[in-house]
Every structure is written in structure tokens, then in C-alpha cells.
Amino acid sequence: MKFSSAEIALVAFFAAAYTIGVTLLAPISFDPRFQVRVADALLPLSIIFGPPAALGLGLGCSVANFFGGYGIIDVVGGGAANFVACMLAWFIGESSASRRFLGCLAETIIVTIIVGGYLWLIFGIQIEISLLGVFIGSLISINILGFLLLEALYRVGFIRKYAKR
Helix, strand or coil, X not given: CCCCHHHHHHHHHHHHHHHHHHHHCHHXXXXXXXXXXXXXXXXXXXXXXXXXXXXXXXXXXHHHHHHHCCCHHHHHHHHHHHHHHHHHHHHHCCCCHHHHHHHHHHHHHHHHHHHHHHHHHHXXXXXXXXXXXXHHHHHHHHHHHHHHHHHHHHHCCHHHHHCCC
16 A cells, blocks of 8 residues: 555654653553543544554554553554554444444454453453453543544534545
8 A cells, every 4th residue: 555645644643643642641541450542532533534544543552652551562452453443443434423433433342352452461450350441441532532523523524625535
């Protein structure tokens, strides 16, 4: 896949925005039992911006986890979780609000399974607590904040004017 200069700029923007969002809110971004990454509200935007957003949000997660995370497993696993979640949401599509919400739900499930699936190994906490903590945090950031952001962009006409599929 070859990216245009505009798509490369999108990758850089999403990577920087995600990294800054996570590191500025580090106390709630890195808690192994209850993790709310407000920057995850950017993940639903991959439904609009596709692979450049997915790549940027995956890279941003890896960079943020490098500086404040829990080692190489978190750097690779977190970045991969964001990338896979965003690509899946993009494939689900933007055709209707219900499909966009389904895409957000898919992102929450992917992030919960991958990140919750390795945090319990790193910290030796019960897997149920790890999965539940990541799930609740992702539900707040992706399905509430992120979906509201996504729908607001649709309602103000931003999508028709600037995004392409």
C-alpha cells in the first residue's frame, strides 16, 4: 500500500495526538486494573480516515507505551491492538450510525482481549479483573467519547467536506 503525502501527514497527526493524549494523562492511561485512555477516543476516527489513522494510532500507542508502559510486550501488544481494532472498524464501515457504533464496539472488544490478555500476565492479577478494567475504560473512551466525537463530525458536515473513502 502506497500512501500519499496527505495520508502520511494523517499518520503523523494521529500518532502524535495519541502519544500526547496518553502521556499527558499517564496516571489513568497506565493503570493495570482500571485503564481509561482518553486518547482512545481517537480510535473511531479510523472509520473515516482508514489505514492512515489505523497506522498512526498503532504507532502512537507503541510510542506512548515505550515511554510509560510496561515493556516490550506493551509496546508491541498495545500498538498491534490499536492497529487491528482500527482496521476492523474501518472494514465494518461508515454507512450508518449503527454500523459506526458496531465498529466502535469491535474496537473495544479487540483492545480488551489483546491488552487485557497480556496485562494480567505482566502484573499477576486475575484475568477477569484485567479484562474488566480494560473493557470498562475502553467502553468509556471508545464507545462513549469516541463515538460522540465521530457522530459530531458527521453532524457538522466535516465528513462530506474533507474525508474520502
